[in-house]
Amino acid sequence: MKKTALSEPADTTSRRGRPRSERARLAILQAAADLLLDQGGGQVSMDAVADRAGVSKATIYRWWPSRERLALDALLEWLSAGSPPRDTGTLRGDLLALVRPWVRDARRRQFGRVIAALIAEAQSDPGFAADYRRHFIEQRREPMQAAFARAIDRGEVPADLDIEVALDLVYGAIYHRILQGHAPLTDRFAQQVVDLLLNGILHRDRARGT
Amino acid sequence: MKKTALSEPADTTSRRGRPRSERARLAILQAAADLLLDQGGGQVSMDAVADRAGVSKATIYRWWPSRERLALDALLEWLSAGSPPRDTGTLRGDLLALVRPWVRDARRRQFGRVIAALIAEAQSDPGFAADYRRHFIEQRREPMQAAFARAIDRGEVPADLDIEVALDLVYGAIYHRILQGHAPLTDRFAQQVVDLLLNGILHRDRARGT
Amino acid sequence: MKKTALSEPADTTSRRGRPRSERARLAILQAAADLLLDQGGGQVSMDAVADRAGVSKATIYRWWPSRERLALDALLEWLSAGSPPRDTGTLRGDLLALVRPWVRDARRRQFGRVIAALIAEAQSDPGFAADYRRHFIEQRREPMQAAFARAIDRGEVPADLDIEVALDLVYGAIYHRILQGHAPLTDRFAQQVVDLLLNGILHRDRARGT
Amino acid sequence: MKKTALSEPADTTSRRGRPRSERARLAILQAAADLLLDQGGGQVSMDAVADRAGVSKATIYRWWPSRERLALDALLEWLSAGSPPRDTGTLRGDLLALVRPWVRDARRRQFGRVIAALIAEAQSDPGFAADYRRHFIEQRREPMQAAFARAIDRGEVPADLDIEVALDLVYGAIYHRILQGHAPLTDRFAQQVVDLLLNGILHRDRARGT
DNA sequence: TCGTAACCGAGACGGTACGTCTGGTCTTTTT
DNA sequence: AAAAAGACCAGACGTACCGTCTCGGTTACGA
Numbered sequence: 001m002k003k004t005a006l007s008e009p010a011d012t013t014s015r016r017g018r019p020r021s022e023r024a025r026l027a028i029l030q031a032a033a034d035l036l037l038d039q040g041g042g043q044v045s046m047d048a049v050a051d052r053a054g055v056s057k058a059t060i061y062r063w064w065p066s067r068e069r070l071a072l073d074a075l076l077e078w079l080s081a082g083s084p085p086r087d088t089g090t091l092r093g094d095l096l097a098l099v100r101p102w103v104r105d106a107r108r109r110q111f112g113r114v115i116a117a118l119i120a121e122a123q124s125d126p127g128f129a130a131d132y133r134r135h136f137i138e139q140r141r142e143p144m145q146a147a148f149a150r151a152i153d154r155g156e157v158p159a160d161l162d163i164e165v166a167l168d169l170v171y172g173a174i175y176h177r178i179l180q181g182h183a184p185l186t187d188r189f190a191q192q193v194v195d196l197l198l199n200g201i202l203h204r205d206r207a208r209g210t
Numbered sequence: 211m212k213k214t215a216l217s218e219p220a221d222t223t224s225r226r227g228r229p230r231s232e233r234a235r236l237a238i239l240q241a242a243a244d245l246l247l248d249q250g251g252g253q254v255s256m257d258a259v260a261d262r263a264g265v266s267k268a269t270i271y272r273w274w275p276s277r278e279r280l281a282l283d284a285l286l287e288w289l290s291a292g293s294p295p296r297d298t299g300t301l302r303g304d305l306l307a308l309v310r311p312w313v314r315d316a317r318r319r320q321f322g323r324v325i326a327a328l329i330a331e332a333q334s335d336p337g338f339a340a341d342y343r344r345h346f347i348e349q350r351r352e353p354m355q356a357a358f359a360r361a362i363d364r365g366e367v368p369a370d371l372d373i374e375v376a377l378d379l380v381y382g383a384i385y386h387r388i389l390q391g392h393a394p395l396t397d398r399f400a401q402q403v404v405d406l407l408l409n410g411i412l413h414r415d416r417a418r419g420t
Numbered sequence: 421m422k423k424t425a426l427s428e429p430a431d432t433t434s435r436r437g438r439p440r441s442e443r444a445r446l447a448i449l450q451a452a453a454d455l456l457l458d459q460g461g462g463q464v465s466m467d468a469v470a471d472r473a474g475v476s477k478a479t480i481y482r483w484w485p486s487r488e489r490l491a492l493d494a495l496l497e498w499l500s501a502g503s504p505p506r507d508t509g510t511l512r513g514d515l516l517a518l519v520r521p522w523v524r525d526a527r528r529r530q531f532g533r534v535i536a537a538l539i540a541e542a543q544s545d546p547g548f549a550a551d552y553r554r555h556f557i558e559q560r561r562e563p564m565q566a567a568f569a570r571a572i573d574r575g576e577v578p579a580d581l582d583i584e585v586a587l588d589l590v591y592g593a594i595y596h597r598i599l600q601g602h603a604p605l606t607d608r609f610a611q612q613v614v615d616l617l618l619n620g621i622l623h624r625d626r627a628r629g630t
Numbered sequence: 631m632k633k634t635a636l637s638e639p640a641d642t643t644s645r646r647g648r649p650r651s652e653r654a655r656l657a658i659l660q661a662a663a664d665l666l667l668d669q670g671g672g673q674v675s676m677d678a679v680a681d682r683a684g685v686s687k688a689t690i691y692r693w694w695p696s697r698e699r700l701a702l703d704a705l706l707e708w709l710s711a712g713s714p715p716r717d718t719g720t721l722r723g724d725l726l727a728l729v730r731p732w733v734r735d736a737r738r739r740q741f742g743r744v745i746a747a748l749i750a751e752a753q754s755d756p757g758f759a760a761d762y763r764r765h766f767i768e769q770r771r772e773p774m775q776a777a778f779a780r781a782i783d784r785g786e787v788p789a790d791l792d793i794e795v796a797l798d799l800v801y802g803a804i805y806h807r808i809l810q811g812h813a814p815l816t817d818r819f820a821q822q823v824v825d826l827l828l829n830g831i832l833h834r835d836r837a838r839g840t
Numbered sequence: 841t842c843g844t845a846a847c848c849g850a851g852a853c854g855g856t857a858c859g860t861c862t863g864g865t866c867t868t869t870t871t
Numbered sequence: 872a873a874a875a876a877g878a879c880c881a882g883a884c885g886t887a888c889c890g891t892c893t894c895g896g897t898t899a900c901g902a
Contacts, residue, residue: 024874040334045862056875061864113333119389120330123323124250129391137390157411164393165402166411168383173375175389176382179329180347181339183374192375200410201367201376202301227851228893234853255883266854271885437877438867444879460754465857476880481859533753539809540750543743544670549811557810577831584813585822586831588803593795595809596802599749600767601759603794612795620830621787621796622721647846648898654848675888686849691890 027053028060032074040113044071068121068128075114076135079105087147091156094147095170095194102140103174103190112178119179141167169197230273237263238270242284250320251327254281278331278338285324286345289315295353301366304357305380305404312350313384313400322388329389351377379407440483447473448480452494460530461537464491488541488548495534496555499525505563511576514567515590515614522560523594523610532598539599561587589617650693657683658690662704670740671747674701698751698758705744706765709735715773721786722828724777725800729820732770733804737815742808749809771797799827 031053035044046067050057064070086097105111118136122129148163173193177185241263245254254277260267274280296307315321328346332339358373383403387395451473455464466487470477484490506517525531538556542549568583593613597605661683665674676697680687694700716727735741748766752759778793803823807815 046864047862054875056877057864058866058876059874062873067863110333113330116326116330116333120251120323120326122391123320123326123389124252133390133392137392141392161411162402162406165383165399165406168386168393169379169403169406172382172384172386173378174382175386176378179333179385179389180343181332182343182347182351183378189375189378192372193379196372196375196379196410197406198410198412200406200408201371202408226849226895228853230852256885257883260854264854266856267885268855268887269853272852277884436869436875438869438879440878441867461750462754466859467857474880476882477859478861478881479879482878487858530753533750536746536750536753540671540743540746542811543740543746543809544672553810553812557812561812581831582822582826585803585819585826588806588813588819589799589823589826592802592804592806593798594802595806596798599753599805599809600763601752602763602767602771603798609795609798612792613799616792616795616799616827616830618830618832620826620828621791622828646900647844648848649846649900651848651898676890677888684849686851687890688850688892689848692847697889 024053024055024059025063028055028063028070029074029077031055032070033078036071036074036114037078037108037110040110040117044117046070066125066128068118068125069131071114072118072128072132072135075118087150091147091151092194092198094150095144096191098140098144098147099170099174099190099194100187103185103187106174106178107185112181115175116179140171144170166197170194234263234265234269235273238265238273238280239284239287241265242280243288246281246284246324247288247318247320250323251281252323256280276335276338278328278335279341281324282328282338282342282345285328295356297357297360301357301361302404302408304360305354305408306401308350308354308357309380309384309400309404310397313395313397316384316388317395322391325385326389350381354380376407380404444473444475444479445483448475448483448490449494449497451475452490453498456491456494456534457498457529457531460533461491462533466490486545486548488538488545489551491534492538492548492552492555495538505566507567507570511567511571512614512618514570515564516611518560518564518567519590519594519610519614520607523605523607526594526598527605532601535595536599560591564590586617590614654683654685654689655693658685658693658700659704659707661685662700663708666701666704666744667708667739667741670743671701672743674747676700696755696758698748698755699761701744702748702758702762702765705748715776717777717780721777721781722824724780725774725824725827726821728770728774728777729800729804729824730817733815733817733820736804736808742811745805746809770801774800796827800824 028049031049032044035048035052044067046057046060049055049070050060060070064073086094088094088097106115118132122132144167145163148157148161148166151157152159152161170193174185174190177183177189183189238259241259242254245258245262256267256270256277259265259280260270263270270280274283296304298304298307316325328342332342354377355373358367358371358376361367362369362371380403384395384400387393387399393399448469451469452464455468455472464487466477466480469475469490470480473480480490484493506514508514508517526535538552542552564587565583568577568581568586571577572579572581590613594605594610597603597609603609658679661679662674665678665682674697676687676690679685679700680690683690690700694703716724718724718727736745748762752762774797775793778787778791778796781787782789782791800823804815804820807813807819813819
């Protein structure tokens, strides 16, 4: 299913009048995505999108309520080839399978800028925050929650583990590097994060390597 | 050390000309901090600050190159009562001593908005990003790095621990909750993060491979 | 012909998009004219005009490139009730018919200030100078040139008269009093100027009345 | 006597304290004159003069009350080599002797701009207007008034001639060309103005050459 | 001789206005 | 009905000067 977009006008079962131009819709999303990933979040002005898409500003505002909503939609369209979650048999395998593609996406062009702009907007627009969390955050947390649940079923981890906290450690660390940029975001880093979370950092009673 | 501000005129040993008005400086920082923490990052317009501080825009621009630099400076001034790092004797104690005050600061009024706005700006202004990291990120990482180093000295954790990754797990998790707002940021959460990092999440009882 | 204004959008045969608001145009010109003639040329700040007209500055700048262009346009609108040139049958009558209304206009409120400000601006803005001359200077010179031409046809003055110089004597004297203000600008003065120009100041050999 | 300047501090008979720096005074006047005649009247900002003269703004304001006063003073200093009025024996000779040097001065670099700016300022500053007229206008009218008086004594022109109007015709025409710039200001023009004024433009009974 | 009054440089300060830009809305004509 | 065009209001942006002020340092008179 392609259209998870936010631009649906409520219900659209009534079919009166001129139908919506698919050409315009795609041009707008494409222009927005280009601007997002080339110039960064701050450059997605409605004027710029309208200009680049050959579309009038009013047309954009008819379907998207704000710049950020459009940016989110464009980004979702662009990311939509999401990896289907896999069951590798071990928690470590599952986590790496989930984390690595995300790390690779996040390393792209101006991804940090885009995410940062979305987060910033989410701080002051509750409506947008809800959409953002649902489409961006929860969508990635859910498969990882399932992986943890499977690990509990397998007896790999204690049943009283607070899964939410564990998720925050994994995604938090990755987001931290994306946003703060104090150190590079590598595959090796992703692996280190997973291993540190699984094993902890304290010495064990008996010799146990990382 | 009090004045870590960004508005210092280099060195100022030459004392020619009218001296800078401390009154104006404080009024500006206060006004900026108020606006930041009351309305959120996006409301710190230069006009608003100038108006509220009873100061001319030109005076602000003489000392701060941009809105964001001013916001950062105001925030640093506001946070300046930093807790001096303590040595509690255990890594767990040290981490909690560092993390808890930060969590409490971060829970305040519109802190998330402010941080988010600063991060967003740092994405596209390298000069600002450098200042932001130096004054905001590194300043908090350093005492925690020292805590980890002490733990290694004590033999509490393996000497080959990658401290940077450990830091990212702790601060990343906290920042994640600050910014994404998907779950509350409590003292209990801070403790869970520390314990999970220290002990890992895997069962300990029996022999366990990686 | 009413609209000699400078704010015409070239040709505008294409009628796409929202049409220009005549209400805004008139409000701007009225506000500018009021400020011009009440406070004098220097007080026509764009902010003041925008404020008084209840219009955004951007709207003004869309149609007028500069404060001075706007001032000129407002003044032309205000003066537009121009006297149609008359043929009185004698050069003296024609000149007086042309000069007297101009003298009366020029005696109004802060006319000198306004003209002086326009002239000052014309010195350093060639584009504005062209408009200024075309709409302000030439518009008044042309009917007087015609009057002189008719006088030559009638044999009233020599055919080799340099009309331009004669015009400069008449209008120069009037402008001089407007701008320098060293003596009052009266109807009597206008008549003296005309008579002096017509008869010269040297004694005539034999009796010749004024 | 060289110093007709406006910057005299009242009376200055008390000679206490540091005497005024002649070096600074000259640097300021020179800088102002340079800016006036190179860039035109509008560019004589106090900051620019202070900068170019290597002097503090406060020093300028201590001796000159405003930008325009300084500009006038600088210009007078620059023009000071005034031609002493001559008696050539005929009115025509006297007028040409007075008008020609003035025309040559006026043709220089940015003279029009400078005069226009002074006139514009004089419209709204009565104090400045008085100085301007005294030093600029009257200074040039007086010798011409004397020339006309001599012509009346000689019986060259009627005793009831209104000299002020005659002066306005001559100077008005020249100023008109300086300020409006609709036609060049040549020596020939000056001569035409004088001759037209002397002889009038109407046909005479008998042949009389220009 | 030496205090002191006036000067000078530097430059920060509160202001005003500039001209530009973007966001979001509104009003037409065209499809 | 929807799209395209584009005018509109609102208001922040960063800059340039204004004229005032507070300094510290420097003359050169006059007690």
